[in-house]
Amino acid sequence: MSIILSKGQKIDLSKSNPGLKKAIIGLGWDTKRYDGGFDFDLDASAFMVGENGRVNSDIDFVFYNNLEHPSKSVMHTGDNRTGEGEGDDEQIIIDFEKVPESIEKIAITVTIHEAPERRQNFGQVSNAFARLVDSATEEEVLRYELTEDFSVETALVFCEIYRHNGSWKFSAVGSGFEGGLASLCRTYGLQV
Template sequence: MAISLQKGQKVDLTKTNPGLSKIVVGLGWDANKFDTGAAFDLDASVFLLNESGKTRSEKDFVFYNNNEGGNGSVVHSGDNLTGAGDGDDEQVKVDLQSVPQDVAKIAFTITIHDAESRNQNFGQVSNAFVRVLSEETGEELIRYDLAEDFSIETAVVVGELYRHNGEWKFSAVGSGYQGGLAALATDYGLQVG
């Protein structure tokens, strides 16, 4: 049975699941029935971070246009343009044993594509979640349903995998940002042109 987390909670992943090495991180959302004149296109992105909380290079930014990072240890499933239907909208596979040693944290984010020009924000998004599954068994191990407390934000850091004493843990973050993907990328040490 999955552990259901609240914002700010942290939980052991590998310590409580011995032998777990390959996981799938599923992210999902629903757009509310607002007519902003344009369809919603939400995107899951992943940042591989060092001890200082920064990417080592642009290769540590994994998203629909760069769907592999960490020497192949993190693989994005590709872009879902609508978010329609039940279940995960986008997935990221992580081979925990193959993540480079100088990657201390893996941040999972959801952003709204062209949010400002489309006049869209996370106040118009509901049922956002992140969940961690065993790739081998498909069992859901951890789930974090984001509460509906966003308004003007255009990007959200939903959760983080991080190393602690040789084990992997998961943190339910749920922090919103204005400025979309560009603001997140800049915070994580990338040059945004």
């Protein structure tokens, strides 16, 4: 049975699921219909962050143009440009045993492609969620549904998976940013 988290809640993955070696982070959303004239293209990304709260190099940023970290610890399964249909719209796979020791946290984010030009924001997105699935059993371990109204934000940190005292933990973040992907990149120390 899946655990439902609210914003700000954390769960110790190592204690609650001791056999968890590889996880699928499923991300989903629906876009509200409006007369802006443009389709929505939401993009998931993973920022692999060091102890200083920043990525160590460009290779630690996994997204639609860099689908796999060289360590094979984090993999993006590909860009879904429409978000249509049921279930996960995009997925990021994390192999906990392969995550380099220099990585303390993996921030899972979603941005709206060309949001300013298309006059789009997360206020026009509904039913957004992040879920963690055990890759071995294909069972959903937890789910976090983002229920806030992000009326101006064009980028969101959905969740973070981080190390704490030798354990992997999941944090339901739900934090919004204006400025899209470029803003997130700067926040995590990448040059844009």
